[in-house]
Amino acid sequence: MNKTIDTDVLVVGAGPVGVSIANLLGHYGVKTLMVDRSPQVLDYPRAVGLDDEALRTFQAVGLAEAMLQDMIQNVPMRMYTADKRCFAEILPSTREFGWFRRNLFSQPLGEATLRKGLGRYPHVTTLLGVELQSMDQDADGVTATITAEGGEASTVRARYVVGADGGRSTVRERLLKIPYEGQTHPNKWVVIECDQDPLDAPYTALHCEPRRPYVCLRLPYGLRRWEFMLFPGEDAEQMLAPDKVQELLRNHVADPSQLNVIRARVYTHNSRVAKHLVAGRVCLAGDAAHITPPWIGQGLNAGLRDAFNLSWKLAWIVQDRLKPELLQSYHDERHAHAKAMIDLADLFGSVLSQRNRYVAWMRDRFFLSIRNVPKVRDYVLQMKFKPMPRFSTGIVLNTGNRVQDELVGRMFIQPLVQRGAGVGEKLDDVIGGRFALLSWRCDPLAEDGGDLIAQLKRLGCERLVGVRARCGATETGMSIDPASQVQVVQDLENDLQLWFQRKGVDWVLLRPDRFVAAAGTRDDAVRQLQTFCDQVLPQIATHPAAATAPSAGEVIAVA
Template sequence: MTAIRNVPVLVVGAGPVGVSIANLLGQYGVPTLVIDRSPAVLDFPRAVGLDDEALRTFQAAGLADEMLRDMIQNVPMRMYTARKQCFAEILPSTQEFGWFRRNLFSQPLGEETLRKGLARYPHVALQLGCELVALAQDDQGVDATLRHTDGREERVRCEYLVASDGGRSTVREGLLKLPFEGTTHPHKWVVIECDQDPLDAPYTALHCEPRRPYVCLRLPYGLRRWEFMLFPGEDGEQMLQPEKVHELLRNHVSQPERLNVIRARVYTHNSRVAQSFVNGRVCLAGDAAHITPPWIGQGLNAGMRDAFNLAWKLAWIVKGRMRPELLDSYHEERHAHAQAMIDLADLFGSVLSQRNRFVAWMRDRFFLSIRHLPKVRDYVLQMKFKPMPRFSKGIVLNSGNATQDELVGRMFIQPRVETSSGETRRLDDVIGSRLALLSWRCDPLADAPPELLNQLQRLDCVRLVAVRARSGSEEVARCRSHVKDVEQIQDVENQLHFWFQGRAVDWVLLRPDRFVAAAGSAGSAVDQMAMFCQTVLPSLGTRSVHEAPAALAQGAEALSV
């Protein structure tokens, strides 16, 4: 009888979302198995844009610097009228989350970096050429049947299964048969990439030309991409023939036949969202959960939000730090925002890919007339039209104070701070892979009962007290906690000062994905933290993983929690 391999988390699909989840679980110390039916990274022209939230996710996984080595940071996006007039430029200057908001990369390169990151963890294994063919779940876990390229089958028993296996997800579509609601857009698009970039255009350009809308952008290492709308009657496969590719490019480059086209593929745009992101012990992430048109570059970024939101919850549940039923909060927190991003992309697409010449002319006149209005220009330039995630339900604590609750469920800023050792670091790097109670110029739990402090320890919650930079010794002493485990940090960029100054709170509780779970005054901290712990923590009898054994990476038959 074939032995059953046991592992806390099985990730199906080793694309960027699935491998990011596995890297995060590796950071959190959770043994994980990742499988993918493809033996190698797919060399297709795929996602190109990563925003500041995605980079913050890579930072949490310890891979931001490695990913940046193959990126172009802080890239503008321009929108052009039918007569090639620029009517809008998007270049956000803010780095409130610690990174630039518009960055370009080549997905095949990025995927290679993410997969190499898994090698850091002896408790995380990547199996390629391996597909999921069946699953059955019960109250305690999921039984998965895997098939290898040689036809051999094996059974894996996991506590949780993550389906990040793409828009045609075997898990969602074939095994769970979950509804995937939305629309498939009528126009296909041909995507063409060449090397030795023939254009001096270091930006992303959306050309709203009714005769054939197209996108043109510069990628790392001399790559140039074009995306052209196809019209009814144009066969997708025919349009990939060299003569047709040259025909599409003829109006944009001289001698297109001399270009070295390295990738070309036809895509259909979809706007779809799974009815539920959580089904028992199975979670959907990335394109398996939602597909968006590429107009605002948020397809992969939405998947990275899934990864950050889901990974820490799985880790805390598996480690016995959080009630298992709180996994449903992943759907509560991610579903509505994923839909909002799709709706925005659909709106952009309908406006920018307009083929009716009169309607396009009216659109161009409108945008050209408003581009000099300061408030409108700032709204566009700083990407303020992008809906930011905000959770009113899920793993958040609302106190009933409207001013304070407005802060809850939003991503917190990430300034650079100075540690007690004199080192200047990004805030997330100081916190590490933990929850954090961050207070401003006070220790709100200085007189907290030992039981509460023990509960926060069970949650793996670090306590940080922030003070003004270069404060006098008297203030430093006043803000220093008598508890040795509380670290004091200096607000060297003055960003924490500005944040706390206008919000009438003394502390925030930050989740591992850097969203504010609770906020309040110093006097309310003990009661609110006790309520949060009571809501989140399971009973003490829950099993947990304290150390991540190396056996999984070495091919052991079983890893049990």
Template sequence: MTAALQALPGSASVPAPATDTVDVLVIGAGPVGATLANLLGTYGVRTLVLERNTEILDYPRAVGLDDEAMRTLQGAGVADSMLKDMMQNVPMRMYTASNQCFAEFLPATREFGWFRRNLFSQPLGERALRTGLQRFPHVELRSGVELTGLEQDAEGVTARVRDADGTERVVRASLLLGADGGRSTVREKLLQLPFPGATHARKWVVIECDNDPLDAPYTALHCDPVRPYVCLHLPYGIRRWEFMLFPGEDDVQMLHPDKVRELLSRQVPDPGALNVIRARVYTHHSRIASSFVVGRVCIAGDAAHLTPPWIGQGLNAGLRDACNLAWKAAWIVQGRLKPEALATYHDERHRHAKAMIELADLFGAVLSQTQPALAWLRDRTFMAIRNIPRLRDYVLQMKFKPMPRYTDGVVLDAERNDGVGRMFIQPTVDTADRSGIRLDDALGHGFTLLAWRHMPGLSAAALDGLDRLGCHRTVAAMARSGPSSGRRIDVPAGVALIEDTENALNLWFRAAGVDWVLIRPDRYIAAMGKRADADATLRRFVDRFVPAAPACAAKEAA
């Protein structure tokens, strides 16, 4: 057993008797915890989800999901149900102090199969995610249950929990994933992890009304030094305003109906006619835990990092955590990935989460400027950028957003191949029985060895390793490559064929200069190369990350 999975100091050498035994215990059924559980359910993992609240919180919270998040939800099988209550491809505008629009963000790219700006209501999204769990007989959600104690040893985790009626229980699991929010019991009380960073001095009041009175179908960031604010158009006629508070403005007083109407008086002709359905004061934080992994316990989402909302990446960062962590947890408990690979969750996610916090801090400092002279200089700079095509495209297409790239983790030869550790594209493809589907739906769940036009020849050792990894093999070819209508090109037995209807895969493989890629369950490239080096490279990947076959199984195979 590696150091990453050793028992914590003071852990019991013999676990307490377990009332329940599962593969993975998830703490928290918010959007990140529920997404983790949906992904684990999809991977066939026995999962128990514990949520301390008895009902979904009806607070104004996250509203935006990006293309990476939508791809994660697609992999969890809940994207379509989420879309029923979402607005896709919603622009974002930024306004100067004099109310001039100096930028409109509406990225044209859909390289990952989804639009980059999608709006939703978090309470509705959480209901869809929890409904998705009902598909799996091996996944259970229990609400009104609080985690009170945690011990771990070399074989697993023992959690002590308390039901709503006060009944004490014990749950035994191979792994525990804490997604229990910014005031995480797992991080703060049980693991006692440092949570360095800043709590911002300025608070914000968030107000939501129904029966939207404005004809403004976009998100607007108003950089007004008198009082910076944000105005959002949300599904089902909901309008949200977020106003910065100044020193001396009391939280409770700012939520008084008279004060709410005063804040809205500059926004609508008759604020008294609005039906305020939610109002709450929030504090912005920029914090990240010192470690995302302690032994067999991992933290994700707000439990691991807190991000100011300026670039809408708080929840999106949490869903990246879920996407990265769920498959590793599943493959480890199912014996398809070496246990020490759990530590790569921290290696791969911590750096990028920190980069997104820093970008949000930068945006906040620029956009919430309250000094008139500095606000004037900022506005002149942004207005000038509009006249420089390259800079304008960089800003308006959101190319400033740091994209994850994993150089340390479950990847091979990232230092020699720039594409390794990056998310693979997701165009529309055709399969033998379906046409016009997204690539991930054609590949299925798990690892995929995707080759362009011809599957590389592989040795029995490489094929055995890919089988133990649970890896599909797929050939991609140009659309209509068969000899005649209705006929497709031949591929080896056990290999699937997809047709590149958008010519996107062809262009990608040509630009990358490779013949094949090994795609992880989270759709990041684990390895890539030419046909001639496929066998050796894949055997090295298997040797590094896949447990050896049991001796009895190896003897039977021989």
């Protein structure tokens, strides 16, 4: 018997991106249904790297520490010439966003932690072993048909749908028919994982050997992974046979026959991005939206950027705190950056997997010659080659002031701060899942806030004032009305002071995904913030919020 399930958001796909979206929507108080055709987490060798932006996403739902329990932090990456000389080592020291930039994990373990996190939200439902069959949009929502393994069909009525169902996405490919633009690379790669790591090599190594380029890395709990390029004429399935696996490993371990290989799989590298990430009330995220070769470890990280960017927008729209037409900003903000990361991965791959011995020799000579140039070394070591997201359009306010507009659309730092006599906390934990007007040593709305303060509350905006650490009861030039509901935070490590001092502004408006939506001086705060509210707030609230989002600083822990 066909039954109907009503929800605010239907998430198709329970991989790491889909389940992260479900966690975020749960945190924001949105009624959510997540479905996936697989009844369990796939035990394949897949993503292994998470960056600081990804951990900040997990932090937003109180899962960063739980994820870190199965993770190796601050792992260097080394690149080797054809004759096994290290020509570059990448180990960023920065923690500007609150976390290390290179961390390794095992995806099946990470997915299990993320799925466990959903148990905190009674308004989030997961159905596994369920497949999406059809989907029709109208002016008010989406009607979808799903079927269970036994053939039982159900109808889902949702206000919005997210397709996070992988590179062969049913949502993108069969139902929306959105072009997946790019290329499929000719060479396949075999990925092998064993336990009881036989090597003392606690880093990720890219071996640029023309005879067979390969990657070797250490994973948590004694796992070791190798990734070998396959050549034309080598049969993918035959290369997974035990004798072929041992042949691939023979030059890298003393006795490959003694290895306990627990996973082996052949992958094809793709560089593709969907032409549209938003189609009416349906959005694409993760591999359904874009797919990249693994050279710079950004495939899953790009999908988690999608999750953070999209989830708060869906929540704010459902809860009448954002104009529905601004859902298009998800495409505007994510498409170009996803393409830039794919292009960088392609460049890395073409340089590092070079099979022409003469070209490889020239490449090695070049990299060896520049490795001792301080500026070049710092550029590589600190991963400054990684293009950071920056939005010039979308849910951001540009004013024509070059200095201020340069700050807008960039991720804000995450310093350590202190509330009252409490302990030091990361800034995001103080703000919680909301907007924040953060100012330095002033309240820019103290004298002329008026109706604007009420509009900011409707936007879900916390007001914070940063002050110097251990500054006493007051600071020169700053007065905070105790009745103003402005929260004062001490800048424990001087990061806020230095940031505001260098940038030449008094305040920033931070989005729930921690990107700067607007910035300025105290003199232009009311005008700019009013303009922003006029641009994003809907005229009339028509749908009540589905649930109450956690207050600032409230985190539901997962053991």
